[in-house]
Amino acid sequence: MAPRSRLHVPHPPARPGQDPDFSYLEISPAGAVNRPDITASARDIENLSLEMVRVLDDEQRAVGPWNPHLEAEELQVGLRHMLLTRLFDDRMQKIQRQGRISFYIKSTGEEAVAVAQGMALQPTDMLFPSYRQQGLHVVRGRNLVDLMCQCLSNTRDMCKGRQMPIMYHWGSSGNLATQFPQAVGWAMAAAIKGEDRIAASWIGEGSSAEADFHHAMTFAAVYQAPVILNLVNNQYAISTFQGFAGGEHRTFAQCGPGYGMPGIRVDGNDFLAVYAVTQWAAQRARASAGPTLIEQVTYRAGAHSTSDDPSRYRPKEEWRAWPLGDPVTRLKQHLIVLGEWSEERHARLEKELEAHVTACWKEAESYGTLTGGPALDPLTMFEDVYKQMPPSLVRQREELRALQSAAAKEPHSAPSVAKKG
Numbered sequence: 001m002a003p004r005s006r007l008h009v010p011h012p013p014a015r016p017g018q019d020p021d022f023s024y025l026e027i028s029p030a031g032a033v034n035r036p037d038i039t040a041s042a043r044d045i046e047n048l049s050l051e052m053v054r055v056l057d058d059e060q061r062a063v064g065p066w067n068p069h070l071e072a073e074e075l076q077v078g079l080r081h082m083l084l085t086r087l088f089d090d091r092m093q094k095i096q097r098q099g100r101i102s103f104y105i106k107s108t109g110e111e112a113v114a115v116a117q118g119m120a121l122q123p124t125d126m127l128f129p130s131y132r133q134q135g136l137h138v139v140r141g142r143n144l145v146d147l148m149c150q151c152l153s154n155t156r157d158m159c160k161g162r163q164m165p166i167m168y169h170w171g172s173s174g175n176l177a178t179q180f181p182q183a184v185g186w187a188m189a190a191a192i193k194g195e196d197r198i199a200a201s202w203i204g205e206g207s208s209a210e211a212d213f214h215h216a217m218t219f220a221a222v223y224q225a226p227v228i229l230n231l232v233n234n235q236y237a238i239s240t241f242q243g244f245a246g247g248e249h250r251t252f253a254q255c256g257p258g259y260g261m262p263g264i265r266v267d268g269n270d271f272l273a274v275y276a277v278t279q280w281a282a283q284r285a286r287a288s289a290g291p292t293l294i295e296q297v298t299y300r301a302g303a304h305s306t307s308d309d310p311s312r313y314r315p316k317e318e319w320r321a322w323p324l325g326d327p328v329t330r331l332k333q334h335l336i337v338l339g340e341w342s343e344e345r346h347a348r349l350e351k352e353l354e355a356h357v358t359a360c361w362k363e364a365e366s367y368g369t370l371t372g373g374p375a376l377d378p379l380t381m382f383e384d385v386y387k388q389m390p391p392s393l394v395r396q397r398e399e400l401r402a403l404q405s406a407a408a409k410e411p412h413s414a415p416s417v418a419k420k421g
Contacts, residue, residue, distance in 0.1 A: 010243035016311060020321035025297075026050075026251075027267075027323060030057035031064020035276075038284040042262045049253035049263035052297060055272035060333040066276040068120075072340035078119055078271055079331050079341070082111040084353050085135040086328060088144055091357045092151065096306045100370060101151045103165045107132045109269070109301030109319065112327035113202070113232055115139055116274035121200060121282060126186050128179035128201035131166050132232070144360040153376070154368030160384070161376045177207040180216035180229060184291075187227035188219070191288075198285040200228040200278075205245045205252055205295075206237020217293070221259040226285035228278065229293045231255075232268065234300035239313040256293035268298030269324040271331045297324065378404070 013021040028051040036045045055062050062069075070078075089106040096104045107114065114135030121127070129136050137147060149156040151165035158169050167174055183201035190197050207213060208231060220227050231252045235242050246252070256263025262284075266277045274296065281292035301319040303310050310316075335341030368374045382389065382397045389397075 010241065010248045012241040012243070012314065014315050014318065016313065016315060018315055020315050020318040022321065022323050024248075025323060026052065028052040028054060030054040031066075033064070033066065035065035035280070038280060038287055039289050040262075042257055042260055042290075045262055046254075046257045049251055049256055049265055049295075052265050052267055053273050053277055054267040054270055055276060056267075056270045056330055056334055060330055060337050062272055062334065066273060066280075068272055068276040068279060070272070070275065072335065072338060074119070075271075075331065075335055075338075076340065078115055078275075079328070079335065080349060080353070081115045081119070081135060081138045082271070082328050082331065083350060084144075084356070085111050085115065085138050087350070087353050087357050088134070088138075088147075091361065092148070093302075093306065095361070101165055102370070103306055104151065105131050105166050105305045106302045107134055109322070109326065110232065110234055110296075110298050111135050112271045112274050112331070113230070113268050113296045113298060116271045117200065117228075117230070117278045120275045120278035122197070124197050125282070126183070126190075126197065126199045128183040128186070128199060130176075130179065130202050130204065130207075130232075131174065132204070132234075133202050134166070134168075137168065144357065145364045148361055148364035149367055152364060152367070152369060154364070155374045155376055156364075156367040157376065160380050162381075177203050177210035177212035177216075179203070180207075180212050181219065183229070184216045184220045184225050184227050187225040187285075187291075188223055191223075191226055196286055198226040198228065198282060200230065202230040202232055204237055205231055205233040205235075205242050205247060206240060208252060208255065209245055217255065217259045217261075220291040221261050224288065224290035226288070227291045228281045228285065229291060230296055231293065232296045232298060234268075234298050236300055236304070236310075236314070238304045238308060239310070251295060253293060253295035259293075261291045261293055263293045263295065265295045265297060267324055268296035269322075269327040269330060271327060272334070298327075299324070301326075 013024055033051045033053045053066050055064060055067050057063050086108060089108060092104045093106055095101055110132060114133040118136045118139030127136055146158060147168060150158050150168055153161040164174060179201050180203055183199040187199040216229060220229065233242055233247065233252055237245060251265050253263035253265040264277050267273045277294055281294060284292060299319060299322040332341060332346055379397060379400060382393050
């Protein structure tokens, strides 16, 4: 019988009820990967797309050429930002479960990606995040009240009620991967104007199947745009294991050399490694040496969103077995090893930040909730569409204004009361 081809369908390493299995994950020893010059040719550093840059070893000591040698104060700030992000996420998830907001997405287990990268970049660099990089807002000093108000769609909602919760107007997009070509275009414009600012963007590994990913990679490589393109491989695109996105036979970082740019695979739960790789890519971009694709190898410890139940497609306690650990715990332990932190100080910080999150939520509710308080003026729906509002929209706005005015003048009818017969 003549041989027949067989369709290959990737299989997740473990399903519900089975033991977690991360044997597929290739992990380099901490400090083992070389750190090339920022002007190195992409073809000469292809090993970076296969190996994994790591700085913190098993004892949480910083080793190797990628050690960024940050001061203890900077590390403490990073720990504070990551812990605040996690506590904010936890509170918002509980609030959603109580029915006080309609939807939420946590970043638990991935905090180092946003926080370390946000700290490694300059305040003037432009960021194009996805919906799981709320740590960038924390690093940039955005008030948590603003983020909470967006989730409430109240009178202080930055999006004026036009976006679903957590789709903050600063770059976040529910249309997967659209921010990637936008970041490249912005970076190209910055280069044309001769600026030293760069752009950075983030997508999940599942979004690499979108055409926008490939459009962005092509334009970035051809025009050597000063941009950092981050692919956050958290192992799951909702319920779909990363092997279905192409991670079974190669690393996602290998897409970089395929397009003619460096691809770097980094331990996304190692704050120091993420900071160092981002710093290297940023220096490369500012030196007109072109873009870099960074694969952030991490793990989505929680559900994809509040609409998801991960216990239906992966072992319930799989996150505990993740071999790269927890980013908050690892940085905390590193500071303790340095003699610059303690469990007591950590407990005090956690209590302080929990109180801060509580106070922010109380203030956010004062601007309106889903069920009461001040509400957004419907007339705002006509704004922010055209630079100059066309006559047709002006007429519609005034018609609505007249209806509002008439309704306000009408006395409220008393509710009917059923009489006992």
